[in-house]
Amino acid sequence: xxxxxxxxxxxILLPQMDYSFENLNQMENEFQILDDDVxxxxxxxxxxxxxxxxxxxxxxxxxxxxxxxxxxWDRSPWIETNGGLQRxxxxxxxxxxxxxxxxxxxxxxxxxxxxxxxxxxxxxxDVLISLYHFSMILKTLKYPGSLQEFLExxxxxxxxxxxxxxxxxxxMELKGSPNFFYITYEELLQDLRGCVEKxxxxxxxxxxxxxxxxxxxxxxxxxxxENKKSNFSELPDHVMDHKKGRFMRKGISGxxxxxxxxxxxEHFDRVYRENMxxxxxxxxxx
Ligand code: PPS
Numbered sequence: 001x002x003x004x005x006x007x008x009x010x011x012i013l014l015p016q017m018d019y020s021f022e023n024l025n026q027m028e029n030e031f032q033i034l035d036d037d038v039x040x041x042x043x044x045x046x047x048x049x050x051x052x053x054x055x056x057x058x059x060x061x062x063x064x065x066x067x068x069x070x071x072x073w074d075r076s077p078w079i080e081t082n083g084g085l086q087r088x089x090x091x092x093x094x095x096x097x098x099x100x101x102x103x104x105x106x107x108x109x110x111x112x113x114x115x116x117x118x119x120x121x122x123x124x125x126d127v128l129i130s131l132y133h134f135s136m137i138l139k140t141l142k143y144p145g146s147l148q149e150f151l152e153x154x155x156x157x158x159x160x161x162x163x164x165x166x167x168x169x170x171x172m173e174l175k176g177s178p179n180f181f182y183i184t185y186e187e188l189l190q191d192l193r194g195c196v197e198k199x200x201x202x203x204x205x206x207x208x209x210x211x212x213x214x215x216x217x218x219x220x221x222x223x224x225x226e227n228k229k230s231n232f233s234e235l236p237d238h239v240m241d242h243k244k245g246r247f248m249r250k251g252i253s254g255x256x257x258x259x260x261x262x263x264x265x266e267h268f269d270r271v272y273r274e275n276m277x278x279x280x281x282x283x284x285x286x
C-alpha cells in the first residue's frame with residue numbers, strides 16, 4: 001500500500017524522511033542542552049503543539065506576534081529531526097525545544113544542566129486514534145491499515161517513537177526532580193488557565209492576569225486552528241495530504257469511544273494494566 005520507509009535507531013522506529021542515524025547520534029551524544037532551555041517532551045499526538053503554543057506565548061508574555069509569524073518547528077524545533085537539530089543550534093537562547101524521543105535517547109548533556117522539562121501525557125487510547133488519523137494524512141508515516149491492525153502495532157510499540165508505555169515509564173522516572181514538570185492533555189482541556197498558571201510558576205515567569213488571559217485565548221483550539229504557523233497548513237503537499245484531513249482534527253478527550261469496539265477497549269485495558277503495573281501514578285484516564 002505504501003512505499004514509506006522507517007529507520008530503526010536503537011530499537012526505535014522513525015520515519016526515514018528528515019531523520020538519519022548521523023543526526024540522531026549527534027543529538028544524543030554531542031548536542032548541548034543549555035541551562036535556560038525549556039524542553040517540551042511528549043509521546044506523539046499528546047499535545048506537543050498545544051504545549052509549544054502555550055510556551056511560546058508565555059515567553060512573549062501573551063503577545064501572539066511571534067507565534068503568528070514564525071512556524072512552530074522554527075520556534076521550538078524537534079531536535080531529533082535533521083532540520084530541527086540545525087535550527088536548534090541556530091536559535092538564540094533562551095531556547096524552546098521539542099522532542100518525542102524516549103528518555104534513553106535524549107541528549108546525554110541534559111543531565112548536567114538545569115534545563116526545564118515539561119512532559120505532557122494524554123490518554124493513550126486518544127493518542128492511538130489521533131495517530132491513526134494522522135498516519136493517513138502525513139506522508140512520512142506508513143499507511144496504518146485497519147484500526148485493528150494499528151491497535152496491535154501501537155500496543156506492541158511497533159510504531160514511530162516506540163512504545164507509549166516505555167516512553168511514559170522512562171520520562172516519569174524524573175518525577176520529583178526540580179527541573180521536571182508533568183501535566184496531562186486532559187488537565188489542559190479542563191482548566192487551561194489553571195495549567196498556564198502552574199506552568200508559569202514552574203518556569204519562574206511572572207505574568208499579569210491579562211497576559212495570562214491572552215495566553216489562554218491564543219492557545220485555544222479555535223485560535224490555533226486559525227494560526228497558519230501552528231496548524232500545519234504550510235506543510236507542503238508532498239509531506240501532508242491536506243485534502244484528506246487536518247492536523248487540528250478534533251481536540252477533545254474520549255474520541256476513542258467513537259472508534260474502539262468493546263472487545264478492542266477491553267484488550268487495550270488488559271495490555272495497559274500489564275504494562276503499567278508497579279507505576280505509582282494515577283492519571284485522569286485511569
Ligand atoms: S504531533 O504531530 O505528535 O506533534 O501532534 P501533537 O501536537 O502532539 O498532538 C496533536 C493533537 O493535539 C490536538 N490539539 C489540541 N487540542 C486541544 N486544544 C488545542 N489548542 C490543541 N492543539 C492541538 C490536535 O487536534 C490533535 O488531537 P486530535 O485528537 O487528533 O484532534
